[in-house]
Amino acid sequence: MAHIAPLAQPITLKLSGKVIKNRLYRTPLSEYASSYDEDNVENCELADGGAGLICTGNIPIHRDNLENYNNAVLDINNPWDPVEAFRPAVKAAKSRGALFLPQLQFPGRQVPEFLNVNPKSSSSEQLPPCLNKTYGKPSPLTKAEIEDLKRRYVWAAEVLAKAGADGIILHASHGYIMQQFLSPLINKRTDEYGGSLENRARFILEVVNAIKEKLPSDRFVIAAKLNCQDFIEGGTSFAEQCVVIKWLEDAGVDFFDISGGTYASPAWRGNIMKELAERPSQKERGRCVRSTSF
Template structure:
C-alpha cells in the first residue's frame, strides 16, 4: 500500500529485527473460543483472524496462550505444551498468511499465577502467598508461594511454548508480563514478598522476567522476534512502576529483546480497560512513559491503550515515542480499521463505555471486557461486529456461550 498523505508514518513498513508492513499492532485480547477440555485453536479462531488479516493490520497478536493446562486464566483459553498437537496451531497461521501474506501472526504466551478463578484453579501459585484484593478474594483462592524448583520449571514451560509456536509457523512470540499475571506478580513489590533470589530487591523481582526472556530466546534462536508486554505502572498502592519499569526496559534491551509493548494496570486496578485515562485528551494513555523510555532504549516500542483517531495515531508516531500503535477494542468493533483509516483522514473509532445500567451486573459479567469478546464471537460466527450493541446482549451471549461459568468470576 502507498502510504496516504495524512498518515505516511502509520502506513510505512517497519524493517529491522521486527518486520511489519505497517505500524498497526493488534494487541492481545483473550478470544475465549477454545472448547473446554480441549484447549486448542478452533475454526472460530481462524475465522476471526482471517477477518483481522483482511482488514490490513500489520502485526496480529493472539490472545494469551497458556503455557500450562493446569493454570488457565479463564474458560476458553488456548494451551500449548510440549505434547500438544501442532496441526491446529499451524492452521491458525495459514488462516492469516493465506489471507494476507505480509501480515505477521505472533503468539502471546502467558501463565496467570493467582489470577485464575477458583473453579478453574483451586490451588493457584504465585511468587508469594498474597491474596487478591477484598473485592476479588471470594472468587479467587489465595495462592501458595512457589518453590524455587517450581519457578525454574515455569521458566522452562515458557521456553517450550515459544519453541513450539515457532515450529507451528508463527512469526514471533510475546511474553505477557503485564496486567497482573504471573510475571507481573513477580515484578510487583506488593505481590512479590520473597526474600530469596527471586524477590526483595528490584533486581531480584525482575529476575523472573529476564530469565523467561533468556530461556525463550535460547529456545527460538537469535533470528525469531521476541516481545514482552509490560506495565508502565500497576496503578496499585505498593505496585510496580516508575523507575523500576524503566530499569526493566533497560535490562530487557541489553538482553536483546526485539519489541516492548507498553500498557498498564491489572484487574485490581484496570487501566487497560480505560478505567484510567490520565492522557485521554491525546488518546494514548501511556505515551508519556513511552517518550521517557525512548530516551533510554532504542528497542522497538508499541503503545497500547486509548487510540481512537488516525490523527492521534500518526501524531504518536511522529513524536518518536513509539514505533507501533497498539489497538485492541477498536478492532473488535471495526476489523477493517487500518483500511478505513487509510481512506479517511478524519477516521475515528470510539469504543464507548458499554453498560447494562446495573453496576453489579456489569462487574459480574466484566462488561468492560466481555462486551468486546462478544464482538469477537460475532466475527467467529461469520457475522459482522455490531457497534452500539446493547450490553444486555453481551450478558445473554456470555450466559449462553459459557453456561454456568458465565455466572462465576472469570478474571481478577
C-alpha cells in the same frame, strides 16, 4: 518521491530485522473464544483487515493454571500434536503478510477460585475479590517449579516457531505471574527472586534468555507486554518499569506492548466492559468480550 501515509509506513524491528508492513497492530486480547475452522476462512478477518502485526489472546502454558476457560492452551503434557494444532491458525494469521506473535501467559494468583483453589504465585499474597470473581490462596513457586515454568515458556515458544509464528509476546503485565514477580506489593520472597528490583526482574529475564538460547532474537521475535506502572499503591512504579524495559531490551526483547494495571486495579479497563456488554454485536454473538487487553 511518493508520499506514504503514516499508518502505511513499515517498521523494521531492530534485533530480528523482521518488517511490520504498516502501523496497524492487533493487540493481544483475552476473549475466551478460541476457535479455528479450516472450512470457514471468513473467520480470519484480522488478516483480511490488513493489520501489519497480529498478536493472539492469552495462551496459557499450564492447563491447571488458567486465567479463564475457552482460551487455547499450550501445555507440554498435552497428548495431541501442538505444532499441527496451531499451524492452520498461524497460516491464517500470516496469510495477508502480517507478522504473527502469539501471547504466552501464566496467570499466577489471578486464577478464578472455581478453576484452581490453590494457584501458584511469586509469594502467598492473595488477590482479594475483584472483577466479579474470587481467587484462591496462592502458594509461592518453589525453585523447582520456577525452573519448570521457564521450561514451559521455552517449549511453547519452540512449538509456535515450528508452527510458523514469527515470534512470541510474553504477557508480563496486568498482574499475571511475571508482574507478580516484578511487583514489590505481591513479591515477598527472600531468595534471589525477591527484594531488589534486580532480583524481582530475574524471572522474566531468565525466561527471555532461555528462549533466546533456543530461538535467537536475530531470527525469532521476542516481545513483552509490560505495565507502564501498576496503578496501585505499593506496586511497580513507572521509574522501575523503565529500568526493566532497558534490561529486557539488552537481553533481546525486540518489541514492547505497554499497558497498565492489574486485576486489583484494572487501569486498562475504563468503562469498556459496560460499553461492550451493550453492543448489539456482542448480544448477537451470545457472549460478551470480557477484556480489552487482558
